Amino acid sequence: MTSPRDLKIAIIGGGMCGLACAVGLVRAGIPVEIFEAAPKFEEVGAGVGLGPNAIRALTALGVMDAVQARADQPKPTPRPYRVISGMPGHEHVYDFSISDEDCGLGIHRAAFLDALVELVDPNITHFNKRCTSISKSSTRSTVHFSDGSTHEADVIIGADGIRSAVRGSVVDDKHLAFTNAVAYRGLVSAQTLKDAGFKTNASERPINFVGNDKHVIAFPMRSGQTINIVAFARNRQIPMGFIEIPPGQSWVTPVSKQDLLDEFSGWGSDVMALLGCIQKPSKWSLHAVYPPLETYVSGNIALIGDSAHAMLPHLGAGVGEGFEDVLVLCRLLSEPQTNASNVASVLQAYDNVRRPRANMVQQASTIAGDIYEGYGKPGFTVEEMRERLSGIWDPIWHHDLEADIAKAVQSLKENGSFV
Ligand SMILES: Cc1cc2nc3c(=O)[nH]c(=O)nc-3n(C[C@H](O)[C@H](O)[C@H](O)COP(=O)(O)OP(=O)(O)OC[C@H]3O[C@@H](n4cnc5c(N)ncnc54)[C@H](O)[C@@H]3O)c2cc1C
Incomplete structure (x- = not known):
């Protein structure tokens, strides 16, 4: 050969x-x-x-x-994230500045x-x-x-x-290993978000709402007409790999909108509006090699x-x-x-x-x-x-x-x- x-x-x-x-x-x-x-x-x-x-x-x-x-x-296009507090008041935290080539x-x-x-x-x-x-x-x-x-x-x-x-x-x-982190995901139209009172502009640049043991990403797709939402929550009290999802149990399960909102209870109005717009949210148990x-x-x-x-x-x-x-x-x-x-x-x-x-x-x-x-x-x-x-x-x-x-x-x- x-x-x-x-x-x-x-x-x-x-x-x-x-x-x-x-x-x-x-x-x-x-x-x-x-x-x-x-x-x-x-x-x-x-x-x-x-x-x-x-x-x-x-x-x-x-x-x-x-x-x-x-x-x-x-x-x-350049997609510089904006980091905003997920808490009430939504304090601006950080803007990534990136070059036009990135x-x-x-x-x-x-x-x-x-x-x-x-x-x-x-x-x-x-x-x-x-x-x-x-x-x-x-x-x-x-x-x-x-x-x-x-x-x-x-x-x-x-x-x-x-x-x-x-x-x-x-x-x-x-x-x-299960990372002790879960993600809730959904795609929502920018218009639906606006109608729900969501004020942050997530159509032009990705947004990262940060908070204690949780964060929520909203990034634009379809030239900003659709927003991809991923809301993360992690239990840091337990070492990684300690909990196992039983074999045969799906890593992705449907959750009610109320369960999702309860998970982020106490967060600011824009995060709650964002999450409230996800129809049929699902919860992903995040694993890693x-x-x-x-x-x-x-x-x-x-x-x-x-x-x-x-x-x-x-x-x-x-x-x-x-x-x-x-x-x-x-x-x-x-x-x-x-x-x-x-x-x-x-x-x-x-x-x-x-x-x-x-x-x-x-x-x-x-x-x-x-x-x-x-x-x-x-x-x-x-x-x-x-x-x-x-x-x-x-x-x-x-x-x-x-x-x-x-x-x-x-x-x-x-x-x-x-x-
Ligand atoms: C919530 C979330 C958000 C993410 N966001 C991003 C992001 O924005 N950007 C990014 O870069 N990455 C992101 N990722 C990671 C990204 O999704 C993965 O890295 C990517 O899907 C891996 O692709 P893959 O082809 O290696 O594996 P997979 O997409 O998992 O494909 C594996 C394929 O193998 C098949 N298969 C499985 N087992 C067998 C078998 N035994 N025999 C034959 N076929 C088999 C499956 O059916 C599947 O078609 C994200 C991941 C998650 C969980």
């Missing part, structure tokens, strides 16, 4: 990262097959914010035009997925294929599915999300996206890190010298550059939540909060991924995998 085009690659999971990876590899001339547990490609009805680094990775993968065509805003995009998840699905050849997708385990071998490994079928591949890419089945073939422990993984690869198996580093969503950076994984992995697998005999070293090089960065972002996301939800706590001043918020996105948005790829290729030359 002499070239990456001879590799047989299986992607487990057809979410945002799995599909982006399939498109990237196929465009590089590498054949792949996607195995998705669900009967069709599907995303939840909520928005997702893409930061500048996510947009750069999608652009480098050649999929940003398709994504942009499905977005409701004409182009990415553009982001809010897009409906289903629209994003549709954009990628259009780029994928239906003949390479297999639905109702739930991976249950992988039999490893030093050359080809075999994926086992719940319907009893199997599939052999030179490289297996685990893109099967936070509850990854592939992860069990890469690390020993389950590395999955925890403790962070000590490796994203084992032999010829690699993890990308949430299967590797699902994180608290407090910097809106989770899927962006997944797209960075995808870009680095696609570029390394499509290096002309990659082949079946050195692919394990190539995956190791992927791990060496991706894991430190994505695990750093994962940790930064937890810390960001601690800052937002420190507001109002004794001893935590607004000045301290401003200081800790300033530049919080810099290491995430301003990272040179091309340098990482070059470093990985150089390491493969140095260890003799590439000449």
Whole structure:
């Protein structure tokens, strides 16, 4: 076997990262097959914010035009958050000032997925294929599915999300914990909010209402006509991983509007108006890959996206890190010298550059939540909060991924995998 085009690659999971990876590899001339547990490609009805680094990775993968065509805003724009107290009076806390080049995009998840699905050849997708385990071998490994079928591949890419089945073939422990945080989500039209007496302008820039152990994000979509709302509450009395949601119990449950309003009882009028507009609110038990993984690869198996580093969503950076994984992995697998005999070293090089960065972002996301939800706590001043918020996105948005790829290729030359 002499070239990456001879590799047989299986992607487990057809979410945002799995599909982006399939498109990237196929465009590089590498054949792949996607195995998705669900009967069709599907995303939840909520928005997702893409930061500048996510947009750069999608652009480098050649999929940003398709994504942009499905977005409701004409182009990415700078999206500087405004931080406001969630308490009565809604004291202004902080405005992020960001450069004109730091553009982001809010897009409906289903629209994003549709954009990628259009780029994928239906003949390479297999639905109702739930991976249950992988039999490893030093050359080809075999994926086992719940319907009893199997599939052999030179490289297996685990893109099967936070509850990854592939992860069990890469690390020993389950590395999955309930974060003691819950999120209530909803999409509401800006007009409905106005009619309900919501006074803050959330159509032009994202708003973060902060408070003690809770915060509420409102970010604009569809050029400000729709507001994506995510209200977070976290129990910090209990260590992470201490409580487990029983197996079989859904992580997403419907809640009554009253339960949601009760959770934020005592908060200011704009927060109550915002939450009161969510029709049929649902409560998400937020989990994370925890403790962070000590490796994203084992032999010829690699993890990308949430299967590797699902994180608290407090910097809106989770899927962006997944797209960075995808870009680095696609570029390394499509290096002309990659082949079946050195692919394990190539995956190791992927791990060496991706894991430190994505695990750093994962940790930064937890810390960001601690800052937002420190507001109002004794001893935590607004000045301290401003200081800790300033530049919080810099290491995430301003990272040179091309340098990482070059470093990985150089390491493969140095260890003799590439000449
Ligand atoms: C409340 C909330 C808000 C968020 N907001 C943002 C944001 O604004 N910006 C951002 O960047 N990130 C955000 N995130 C994180 C983002 O949603 C995830 O990082 C992203 O969805 C991960 O994509 P993925 O493709 O890795 O996994 P997933 O989207 O989970 O896709 C996994 C796919 O694998 C399939 N699958 C699962 N198990 C198997 C199996 N055993 N066999 C085969 N297939 C399987 C699933 O059906 C699914 O299609 C947020 C997360 C939450 C919870």
